[in-house]
Amino acid sequence: MSPLISTTDLAAHIADQGLLIVDCRFDLARPAAGELAYAQGHIPGAIYAHLDRDLAAPITPSSGRHPLPHPEEFARTLGRWGLTRETQVVAYDADTGAYAARLWWLLRWAGHRSVAVLDGGFRAWQDAGLPVTTDIRPRTPTHVEVAADRSLWLDAAEVAARAGSNQWRLLDARAPERFAGEVEPIDPVAGHVPGAINHPFALDLGSDGRFLPPEELRARFERSQDGIDDDHTIAMCGSGVTACHLLLALEAAGKPGGKLYAGSWSEWIRDPARGIATGR
Known part of the structure; x- marks a missing residue:
């Protein structure tokens, strides 16, 4: 699959079994803003990934602001999301893909290559008049093993x-x-x-x-x-x-x-x- 997916293609497959949509909206100046935006409306079926909490490890005295998550901790996050080897992941953020790309890269680093970023993000989805919901669907947890590629x-x-x-x-x-x-x-x-x-x-x-x-x-x-x-x-x-x-x-x-x-x-x-x- 291409590393990018259009709103048209995502809409055509939104009911597919094995699809995991992840909302990665975030604001460095307001770390709670993305999760709040998700609660106010998101693509149907999407779960939320917080940059600091889910896509990075805690900061240390020698690290940068968003250290790579520990592989075992990231595996637990993916397991909470219900990821399997067959899962097709689509990540999106507000518009540019700046935060969704982080999840795209992390999944490939973790050995899961079936992942794409929604081109144009949530703004493109809304501009296309596609459905938005506040419903949060529970995911069935799975066991995930991560073989991080150094x-x-x-x-x-x-x-x-x-x-x-x-x-x-x-x-x-x-x-x-x-x-x-x-x-x-x-x-x-x-x-x-x-x-x-x-x-x-x-x-x-x-x-x-x-x-x-x-x-x-x-x-x-x-x-x-x-x-x-x-x-x-x-x-x-x-x-x-x-x-x-x-x-x-x-x-x-x-x-x-x-x-x-x-x-x-x-x-x-x-x-x-x-x-x-x-x-x-």
Whole structure:
């Protein structure tokens, strides 16, 4: 299945057995807002995944703001959702896919590849006049075993050894002003990893929050990668969330194989010995 699914295709399969729809709406400034929005209306059959609670581990003194969940804890979360090997997962958020992409990546890291992101999210679903409900359907719990793929992500030491190399490309998904260190509304230190290239995740979206066509995505990534292979491309952001959006967009462009810098900027700055660059 494509990493993206349209509202039309999801609506046509919404009654399918084995479909799990996950609402990933979230707001970094208001962590309770997404769950409240879900309670006020969501796609029929959807369950809710909270970024901090379900899609990340607790913060530690050396971690970034959204550490990867422990595989065993993530397995328990998936079991509460009733996941099986045959389950087709569709993740969505408000519109851009910035948070839904985190679940997309986590499931693939956990060995479950039957997952797609709703292109345009809840806004596209509503704009299409499709049904919304406040009902919450109980799921039958399952036992899930996670075989996390360590090859899909890098830690800070591994990134430091590769950033700036002419064999690797580190793409930073944050907005240009944050990358440049001109503003920093979230983390205590501004700037970027030396050697990183700015590729804002919004660059891969149209004004409606939907992903650009594959050929346009490919062209934009090829400019940012500048000849570097997909499997030597690393995505990062503030905390390892919107970086997953870059990896999703690469996949949608037919360019799989990118790696995630899981801790991203909020982990990088935990160690003052690590370099910091500013400017565009």
